[in-house]
Amino acid sequence: MELLNVTSRENDVFDFLFERMIAPGQQDGGALGQGILAPNVVNLQLDCPASLRGLAGLGLPIAPTRRPVCHYSSYRRPGTMALYARFLAAPGELPFDLLRTALPAQADPRWSRLGIRGKTGMMTWPLSGDATP
Numbered sequence: 001m002e003l004l005n006v007t008s009r010e011n012d013v014f015d016f017l018f019e020r021m022i023a024p025g026q027q028d029g030g031a032l033g034q035g036i037l038a039p040n041v042v043n044l045q046l047d048c049p050a051s052l053r054g055l056a057g058l059g060l061p062i063a064p065t066r067r068p069v070c071h072y073s074s075y076r077r078p079g080t081m082a083l084y085a086r087f088l089a090a091p092g093e094l095p096f097d098l099l100r101t102a103l104p105a106q107a108d109p110r111w112s113r114l115g116i117r118g119k120t121g122m123m124t125w126p127l128s129g130d131a132t133p
């Protein structure tokens with residue numbers, strides 16, 4: 001069995017809240033959005049520019065993310081349903097190993113899409129006074 005685990009930093013807020021409600025303080029209580037480490041799993045971070053380039057190289061262009069927080073982006077962005085259809089259509093239609101090699105090996109850290117670089121070059125929260133547009 002092969003598993004495509006689709007994640008997005010756009011969902012970090014929801015993953016965090018889920019972890020606090022379901023398994024507060026437990027080491028193994030992480031949300032699936034943090035990735036799954038198993039040989040039969042490909043973690044696809046759908047808001048990652050390198051992932052989008054890799055998918056486009058496979059003939060699966062997906063529109064880039066437009067919001068730092070959006071649970072539905074993984075379903076509604078142009079191109080996502082074509083990816084899911086191709087992955088699920090028929091065994092071998094999108095070889096698992098080909099998909100794995102087209103994507104980054106590691107996901108971006110949690111919260112990496114919520115902060116923006118301020119004048120100092122440090123990450124800041126979008127509502128802080130140091131943030132630059």
